[in-house]
Amino acid sequence: MDTGNYCLACGKKLRKFRVSQEYNNRIYHKKCFETIVNDVRNFHKVAFTKYDYEKKYSNGMTLEENRKDKNPLVVTFD
Numbered sequence: 001m002d003t004g005n006y007c008l009a010c011g012k013k014l015r016k017f018r019v020s021q022e023y024n025n026r027i028y029h030k031k032c033f034e035t036i037v038n039d040v041r042n043f044h045k046v047a048f049t050k051y052d053y054e055k056k057y058s059n060g061m062t063l064e065e066n067r068k069d070k071n072p073l074v075v076t077f078d
């Protein structure tokens with residue numbers, strides 16, 4: 001994968017490493033990659049806050065979509 005030496009996570013330029021060959025084709029900063037790994041590990045905690053994942057309701061729509069729906073769920077009392 002060639003990202004033009006820009007980190008996929010933060011978009012900043014990656015520094016070239018001359019020490020180790022293994023970093024020649026890297027696409028993330030080491031720190032950014034560790035952040036990603038941590039986020040994946042804690043995904044259930046950060047998914048809805050850090051990332052823009054939206055909770056889906058039982059009808060398969062997000063809260064926003066439910067609000068905009070022309071036929072919203074109607075609660076009736078018999």
Ligand SMILES: [Zn+2]
Binds near residue numbers: 010028029032
């Ligand atoms: Zn980065």
